Structure formats: C-alpha cells, structure tokens
Amino acid sequence: xxxxxxxxxxxxxxxxxxxxxxxxxxxxxxxxxxxxxxxxxxxxxxxxxxxxxxxxxxxxxxxxxxxxxxxxxxxxxxxxxxxxxxxxxxxxxxxxxxxxxxxxxxxxxxxxxxxxxxxxxxxxxxxxxxxxxxxxxxxxxxxxxxxxxxxxxxxxxxxxxxxxxxxxxxxxxxxxxxxxxxxxxxxxxxxxxxxxxxxxxxxxxxxxxxxxxxxxxxxxxxxxxxxxxxxxxxxxxxxxxxxxxxxxxxxxxxxxxxxxxxxxxxxxxxxxxxxxxxxxxxxxxxxxxxxxxxxxxxxxxxxxxxxxxxxxxxxxxxxxxxxxxxxxxxxxxxxxxxxxxxxxxxxxxxxxxxxxxxxxxxxxxxxxxxxxxxxxxxxxxxxxxxxxxxxxxxxxxxxxxxxxxxxxxxxxxxxxxxxxxxxxxxxxxxxxxxxxxxxxxxxxxxxxxxxxxxxxxxxxxxxxxxxxxxxxxxxxxxxxxxxxxxxxxxxxxx
Amino acid sequence: xxxxxxxxxxxxxxxxxxxxxxxxxxxxxxxxxxxxxxxxxxxxxxxxxxxxxxxxxxxxxxxxxxxxxxxxxxxxxxxxxxxxxxxxxxxxxxxxxxxxxxxxxxxxxxxxxxxxxxxxxxxxxxxxxxxxxxxxxxxxxxxxxxxxxxxxxxxxxxxxxxxxxxxxxxxxxxxxxxxxxxxxxxxxxxxxxxxxxxxxxxxxxxxxxxxxxxxxxxxxxxxxxxxxxxxxxxxxxxxxxxxxxxxxxxxxxxxxxxxxxxxxxxxxxxxxxxxxxxxxxxxxxxxxxxxxxxxxxxxxxxxxxxxxxxxxxxxxxxxxxxxxxxxxxxxxxxxxxxxxxxxxxxxxxxxxxxxxxxxxxxxxxxxxxxxxxxxxx
Numbered sequence: 001x002x003x004x005x006x007x008x009x010x011x012x013x014x015x016x017x018x019x020x021x022x023x024x025x026x027x028x029x030x031x032x033x034x035x036x037x038x039x040x041x042x043x044x045x046x047x048x049x050x051x052x053x054x055x056x057x058x059x060x061x062x063x064x065x066x067x068x069x070x071x072x073x074x075x076x077x078x079x080x081x082x083x084x085x086x087x088x089x090x091x092x093x094x095x096x097x098x099x100x101x102x103x104x105x106x107x108x109x110x111x112x113x114x115x116x117x118x119x120x121x122x123x124x125x126x127x128x129x130x131x132x133x134x135x136x137x138x139x140x141x142x143x144x145x146x147x148x149x150x151x152x153x154x155x156x157x158x159x160x161x162x163x164x165x166x167x168x169x170x171x172x173x174x175x176x177x178x179x180x181x182x183x184x185x186x187x188x189x190x191x192x193x194x195x196x197x198x199x200x201x202x203x204x205x206x207x208x209x210x211x212x213x214x215x216x217x218x219x220x221x222x223x224x225x226x227x228x229x230x231x232x233x234x235x236x237x238x239x240x241x242x243x244x245x246x247x248x249x250x251x252x253x254x255x256x257x258x259x260x261x262x263x264x265x266x267x268x269x270x271x272x273x274x275x276x277x278x279x280x281x282x283x284x285x286x287x288x289x290x291x292x293x294x295x296x297x298x299x300x301x302x303x304x305x306x307x308x309x310x311x312x313x314x315x316x317x318x319x320x321x322x323x324x325x326x327x328x329x330x331x332x333x334x335x336x337x338x339x340x341x342x343x344x345x346x347x348x349x350x351x352x353x354x355x356x357x358x359x360x361x362x363x364x365x366x367x368x369x370x371x372x373x374x375x376x377x378x379x380x381x382x383x384x385x386x387x388x389x390x391x392x393x394x395x396x397x398x399x400x401x402x403x404x405x406x407x408x409x410x411x412x413x414x415x416x417x418x419x420x421x422x423x424x425x426x427x428x429x430x431x432x433x434x435x436x437x438x439x440x441x442x443x444x445x446x447x448x449x450x451x452x453x454x455x456x457x458x459x460x461x462x463x464x465x466x467x468x469x470x471x472x473x474x475x476x477x478x479x480x481x482x483x484x485x486x487x488x489x490x491x492x493x494x
Numbered sequence: 495x496x497x498x499x500x501x502x503x504x505x506x507x508x509x510x511x512x513x514x515x516x517x518x519x520x521x522x523x524x525x526x527x528x529x530x531x532x533x534x535x536x537x538x539x540x541x542x543x544x545x546x547x548x549x550x551x552x553x554x555x556x557x558x559x560x561x562x563x564x565x566x567x568x569x570x571x572x573x574x575x576x577x578x579x580x581x582x583x584x585x586x587x588x589x590x591x592x593x594x595x596x597x598x599x600x601x602x603x604x605x606x607x608x609x610x611x612x613x614x615x616x617x618x619x620x621x622x623x624x625x626x627x628x629x630x631x632x633x634x635x636x637x638x639x640x641x642x643x644x645x646x647x648x649x650x651x652x653x654x655x656x657x658x659x660x661x662x663x664x665x666x667x668x669x670x671x672x673x674x675x676x677x678x679x680x681x682x683x684x685x686x687x688x689x690x691x692x693x694x695x696x697x698x699x700x701x702x703x704x705x706x707x708x709x710x711x712x713x714x715x716x717x718x719x720x721x722x723x724x725x726x727x728x729x730x731x732x733x734x735x736x737x738x739x740x741x742x743x744x745x746x747x748x749x750x751x752x753x754x755x756x757x758x759x760x761x762x763x764x765x766x767x768x769x770x771x772x773x774x775x776x777x778x779x780x781x782x783x784x785x786x787x788x789x790x791x792x793x794x795x796x797x798x799x800x801x802x803x804x805x806x807x808x809x810x811x812x813x814x815x816x817x818x819x820x821x822x823x824x825x826x827x828x829x830x831x832x833x834x835x836x837x838x839x840x841x842x843x844x845x846x847x848x849x850x851x852x853x854x855x856x857x858x859x860x861x862x863x864x865x866x867x868x869x870x871x
Contacts, residue, residue, distance in 0.1 A: 195827070197826075197830070198825070198826040198827050198830075198841065199827075201837050201841075216858045217859075343856070343857060344631075349860070356630070356766055356767065357630070358629065359629045359631055359634050359658065360628065360658075362631055369857070381859060382825055382856075382858045383859070384825050384827065450849050450851065451848075480838075480839070483842035484842045485845075486848075487826075487841040487842060487845035487848075
C-alpha cells in the first residue's frame with residue numbers, strides 16, 4: 001500500500017515543504033528512508049518504530065520504504081518523524097488516507113509516542129498556508145508560536161495516539177492560543193542612566209534615525225547599561241515585524257517568543273560565520289537574530305577582524321547573502337549596531353595619568369575601529385565615569401518620554417521616505433533631495449575640506465543631520481543640525 | 495642636475511672618501527662599540543682616517559685605507575647620481591651652518607630632496623625636535639602640533655624619522671612647511687621601513703640627509719652618531735617625550751655640549767614616559783608648551799609669530815566653549831555646563847571649533863586645545 005503526507009524541513013529561515021511517501025510491500029522486514037536524509041532523519045526509523053509499538057499501533061513486519069521528495073533537497077532534523085509515522089499508519093491501513101489528505105504534520109517523536117517540539121513552527125505554519133494545506137498538526141509546545149500565523153488552521157497534539165481521531169472521522173488535537181502580547185514588561189528602563197547628558201542624546205538620536213552607535217569609555221562607565229536600554233526607546237514593531245522576528249527566533253530556537261525588539265549581544269570570541277551566518281547548510285547568525293532589533297558588540301576592539309569585516313555588507317544593505325557550494329541564501333539582517341569599546345588596552349584612556357599604554361599598543365588596539373567599519377558607524381560618543389553627584393541624584397528621564405520624541409521623529413521620516421524607513425536607510429538619491437539651508441551646506445564643505453570626509457561620510461553626516469532636524473521639528477536641515485551631526489560623527493585626532 | 499647646489503658646491507673628493515671609509519669601517523665600529531655605552535661613537539668619529547682605522551680595525555687598517563684611497567672620484571659621483579643624491583662638505587659652499595664649527599660634526603653630508611638648498615638650514619632658522627619611539631598619544635599629539643606650528647613659523651623642523659615622536663614631528667611639519675630628516679643609514683634608504691611613505695612625502699617638500707654614502711644600512715652605532723648631527727644643526731633642541739634612560743636625552747646632552755639650547759615638553763609627574771623630559775626641565779631646560787614657547791625663545795633672532803597661528807573670528811558661544819576647554823574641561827558633558835549652554839548647542843559649537851582648527855578630539859571624545867591662537871585675544 002502507498003500513502004503520503006506533507007511536512008517541512010528548514011533551510012535558512014524558511015520552511016521548505018517535503019512530501020513524505022511511504023510504501024509497504026511484501027518482502028523481508030526492513031525500513032528504509034531515502035531522499036537525501038541527514039543522520040537525524042535516518043534515525044527516525046528507530047523512533048517511529050518504538051513510538052508506534054508503545055502506543056498500541058501495529059508496526060507492519062514487511063518491507064517499508066519512506067521517500068522524501070523533492071529528492072535533491074537536504075532534509076535535516078527530527079521534525080519529519082511525525083509525518084513519516086503518520087504516512088506509515090495510513091499505508092498500513094490504520095488511518096484512513098482520505099481523512100489525512102491536506103494536513104501537514106511536523107514533530108519529533110519520543111519512544112513512548114509523545115510528540116516533542118520542533119524549531120521553526122511559525123515558518124512551517126506559514127508555509128502550510130502557502131501550500132494551501134487544510135491545516136498543520138504540531139507538537140503542543142509549538143502551539144503558541146504557530147498560532148501567530150494568520151489564515152491557517154493549527155492543531156496541536158501531545159501524543160501520536162491522538163491521531164486515532166482521524167480513524168473516527170474527526171480532526172485530532174487542540175486549537176492553541178496565540179502567544180500573548182508581552183510588550184515592554186521586562187525591558188530595562190532608561191531612567192537608570194543618571195547624568196551622562198551627551199550619552200542620552202546620542203542614544204535618542206541613534207534610536208530615532210536607526211544610526212549605528214559606538215560608545216567609547218573606561219570600564220564601568222555605563223556603556224553596557226545604556227546599550228541594554230536602547231530597545232526600550234525604539235518604536236514598537238508592527239504586527240508584520242513581530243511575525244518576522246518570531247519566525248526567525250523560532251527557526252533558530254532562540255528562546256521564548258517576545259513581542260519586543262530583539263537584543264543580541266554575542267561574546268567577542270564569536271566567529272565570522274557565528275556572527276553573520278554560515279556553515280553548510282548555511283544557518284542564520286547573530287545579525288539575523290538581531291533583525292529589527294539591536295546588535296550589541298561589547299569590547300568591539302576585541303572582536304576578530306574577519307567577523308567585523310563581514311558586518312560591512314549587512315550594515316549597508318540590511319541583509320546578508322551567504323554563498324556556499326550547494327547554494328546561496330539571502331537572510332534578513334536589518335539591525336541597529338550598538339558597540340562599546342575601551343579607549344585603550346588598559347581601559348583608562350589617554351587623559352588618565354596612570355595610562356601608560358604606548359601609542360603603538362593603542363594603535364594596534366584601535367586598528368579594528370579604523371577603515372571601512374568605522375566609516376559605517378554614524379555616532380561615536382565618549383563616555384566618562386559618571387559624575388558622583390548625578391549618581392546619587394534623581395533618576396534620569398524615563399524611556400517612555402524619550403520614545404515619544406523618537407516616534408514623532410520617525411513619523412516625519414516615514415512621511416519623507418515611506419513607511420517604516422528611518423533616515424539611516426535613506427538612499428543616496430533621497431539624501432540629495434534633503435532640504436538643506438545654505439549655511440549648513442557651507443559648513444559641510446568646510447568640514448569636508450579640513451577633515452577629508454569620504455563620499456560616504458558626507459552622505460552619512462547629512463542623514464544624521466536630518467535626524468537631528470527631525471527630532472527638532474525643523475523642516476530644512478539648519479547649520480546647527482549639521483554642526484551637531486559632525487560632532488557626533490567626529491573622526492579627527494585619531 | 496641632481497642637487498640643489500651648483501656643481502661647485504658638491505663635496506670634495508677627500509670628504510667623499512671619508513664618508514665611504516666610515517661606511518666601510520661600519521662593521522668594525524659596531525664591534526668596537528658593542529657592550530659599550532653608545533655615546534662613545536661620536537668621539538670615535540672625531541679621529542682622522544688613519545687613527546680611526548687603526549683604532550677599530552688594527553690588523554686591516556692599511557689594507558682598508560689603501561682600498562679607500564683608490565676609490566675613483568668619478569665612480570663615487572656616479573654612485574651619488576644613480577641614487578639621486580647630492581653631497582656637500584665643510585670645504586665647499588652650501589654646508590649647513592650648525593655643522594661648520596662642531597668638533598663632532600661630520601665633514602661631509604649626503605642628501606636627497608631638492609625642495610630647498612641645505613645651506614638654508616641655519617642654526618637660527620631651524621629647530622630640532624626629538625623624542626621616544628615608544629610614545630603615548632599625548633606625546634604624539636604634542637609632537638605633531640609642535641612640528642606643524644614650528645614649520646608654519648618658517649623654521650626648518652629637524653628630526654630623525656624614527657617611530658613615535660620623530661615621525662609625528664615630521665608629519666606635522668610636512669603639512670605646513672619645511673622639514674629635514676637625518677638618517678643613520680644612507681639617505682636613499684628610508685628607515686624604519688614603516689615610514690617609507692612619510693619619507694617620500696618629506697622628499698616632496700623637505701630634505702633627507704646622512705653622513706653615510708647611499709645604500710649603507712643603518713648600524714646600531716649610527717643612531718647616536720646621527721643624533722649628534724641633529725643636535726648640532728639647530729640652535730635649539732626640543733625633547734617631546736623621553737623616559738628616564740632614553741636616547742633622546744643623549745641628543746639633548748649633545749646639544750648642550752655643543753652650546754645649543756635645550757627645551758623639553760612637560761608631562762604628568764606620575765608618567766614614566768615623561769620622566770626624562772620633566773627631569774630636563776628641573777635641571778634648567780626651557781619649558782616648551784607649544785610652538786610659541788620655542789619661537790619666543792628664539793625671538794632674539796628676529797622671528798615673529800606668523801599669521802597662520804591665528805584662527806578665524808569666533809562667535810559668542812564658541813568663545814564661551816573655548817574658554818571652557820581652556821579651563822580644563824574635555825568632555826561635552828563638562829564643557830556644556832561650564833559654558834552655560836545645552837548639550838546640543840555645546841556639541842554643535844565644538845564641531846565648528848574643530849573645523850576651524852581650535853580644538854581636536856580624541857576617540858574617547860576628549861576635546862583638547864590646539865596651538866591655534868584665537869583671533870583678537
């Protein structure tokens with residue numbers, strides 16, 4: 001007998017449909033899985049056999065062949081267990097094939113027949129909709145994530161024995177509740193940052209315009225504290241963005257579902273593939289996990305050079321393309337870069353008389369900051385040890401108030417550039433259409449002459465000035481906005 | 495032709511042979527100087543050809559001297575021309591003033607670069623600035639500032655092309671005026687190699703000289719020997735950053751011995767890299783805080799502050815900000831309240847001041863005053 005079901009395998013951050021065909025024939029008892037399975041898929045034989053036997057189904061002692069189509073697509077992971085077991089039951093006559101038709105299934109089987117969660121449930125549910133499936137049956141633990149997908153029926157089961165419902169002409173499983181809105185409950189608030197007015201200003205500008213931010217200062221001056229509070233002043237995500245982020249997080253198995261913007265802080269020992277994605281088959285890296293959120297690189301100068309260089313393309317384009325022998329994947333990587341660095345290897349900085357780092361040592365330490373990556377960082381802000389009086393004083397302004405101003409500025413940007421696009425994403429042509437007062441133009445020319453700005457620096461200064469003007473509620477970019485932008489971008493002296 | 499001088503200004507054959515002899519004896523001198531204090535070398539070089547050869551290579555002295563005497567003048571001049579070098583000696587016109595009277599000074603110079611004739615490097619028209627190779631950010635900044643201020647004051651800035659302070663001095667000077675690098679090896683061999691680009695930039699607007707023939711590698715003993723030339727060339731030698739036992743202090747000592755002035759840039763009393771310069775000041779060297787101090791010290795020689803040292807007119811808030819920076823505030827968060835302005839206005843003002851050249855800013859966001867004097871102050 002022959003039966004087939006639909007399931008999915010993950011590729012990058014998308015769920016590719018897989019047809020699972022099971023054929024049972026007379027012959028010596030055997031169980032083969034063909035169709036480019038990886039080790040985890042091949043081992044499904046043992047899990048399927050034990051799960052069926054332990055839940056009271058009959059495991060046919062005949063020649064069983066499971067084929068996974070399309071045959072040229074690599075199938076990875078244990079998520080195909082449930083679909084293989086179900087097709088086998090249908091082929092063996094335990095479940096009616098006409099009842100199963102149109103249902104997609106994904107889940108890992110335990111030996112006792114219970115169903116374990118899989119990665120990428122949301123991506124699979126969306127893919128099921130695109131395949132015009134009747135619905136998708138998933139493990140119970142994946143229910144809240146998958147239920148976020150609109151326009152597709154999701155059912156969750158605890159154990160494979162629940163599939164007997166099909167034999168009774170019913171659809172098995174529960175309808176899960178979508179993941180609740182948990183926005184902003186747990187986010188640290190900017191009011192913890194006391195004093196430090198120029199750092200607060202830099203954060204507000206970075207959040208408003210989506211500009212990359214680098215904080216330079218001695219250890220303990222509050223750089224990490226500030227960085228962790230940046231998501232709380234970013235505008236909330238739209239429902240599409242929430243779905244996108246949840247899909248990525250689900251595929252990567254990255255923690256619980258969240259409705260707020262991601263904040264990723266990889267350790268400085270991260271490799272280039274770990275940061276931007278890679279491996280074979282290519283898997284998403286930290287920058288894709290930080291999509292729509294903040295990528296925080298603490299101790300920027302300690303990162304490996306290849307890892308940092310690999311950030312250049314995604315910083316410009318908002319996505320990353322990984323090319324491998326067996327194909328190319330383009331993954332989303334629209335993150336806001338926030339970085340922190342010590343001023344020199346000992347961390348004290350030139351001004352501190354105790355710092356005896358030689359210029360050569362400092363130059364080596366800072367070499368990661370020079371060149372192409374630094375050119376793509378819009379804002380550099382010096383952070384000093386906070387003033388003791390301010391530390392003992394009142395709380396700073398809270399995130400909600402700052403976010404209010406950020407939202408107003410973003411609205412102005414949306415009017416100019418189209419919805420959801422901050423100034424940092426403006427193209428060269430859009431930058432040249434910015435309204436700039438003549439005094440500001442003049443200052444930019446002066447600066448270009450004395451500081452030897454590159455073409456990119458020139459455009460970036462204008463984008464930053466535009467954000468300052470938007471925060472200020474000004475139509476044209478005035479001279480003071482451009483001067484402010486040049487101060488935030490400053491490049492001289494090093 | 496290849497030199498700034500007329501053919502008649504070229505070094506005489508005797509002096510050229512002397513230069514070649516020193517290069518030939520260089521390995522022997524190195525052996526003689528090994529395990530002895532470096533400051534012995536200049537004294538060795540005072541010796542006549544015969545005495546020098548006998549002192550460092552007693553067994554081969556005659557052979558080497560004969561070989562040297564046989565060197566053909568045409569061949570020597572051809573070597574110079576092939577290396578695009580010129581020469582001058584104490585017997586001809588066009589020898590730098592500072593080297594004419596010194597007992598230690600070499601009798602022959604070989605140089606590259608045609609930006610100006612080397613005889614214009616007079617004692618009062620030049621200043622030597624030296625310092626440690628292992629420099630701090632502070633030292634490099636001051637060195638660069640001094641280089642650019644002194645060059646724009648019309649002085650020829652003399653230094654040694656070494657890593658650290660020397661390089662920063664040259665960098666500051668090539669942007670604004672004339673500079674001269676004295677090398678320990680041949681003038682056609684940029685040393686250290688990392689400064690090859692700086693070397694080429696210096697050749698465009700300045701000079702590179704050495705007492706060695708072209709192609710000579712730098713020997714260890716050549717550095718103190720080079721230092722004595724730098725010390726002798728100018729009326730004043732300024733040390734920017736030197737630890738307690740630094741070669742730059744030897745240069746300062748040589749300058750003092752040759753009757754030249756010595757100046758030093760102070761550093762924090764706790765900082766090791768400034769211990770040597772602080773000690774120089776304590777023992778009577780001139781205190782140098784910027785180009786103005788040097789120019790004033792040399793003012794008796796008819797120098798005046800050039801116009802370039804004044805920046806453009808300042809607005810009201812920029813004036814307040816500049817006062818705050820001069821008052822010791824370096825970060826925006828300190829400057830803004832001291833100037834009585836908001837952070838945004840102070841930041842914008844700082845950007846204008848930086849573009850005008852009044853302040854510069856470190857990576858850590860610390861603003862410092864440059865040597866540029868405010869107009870009308």
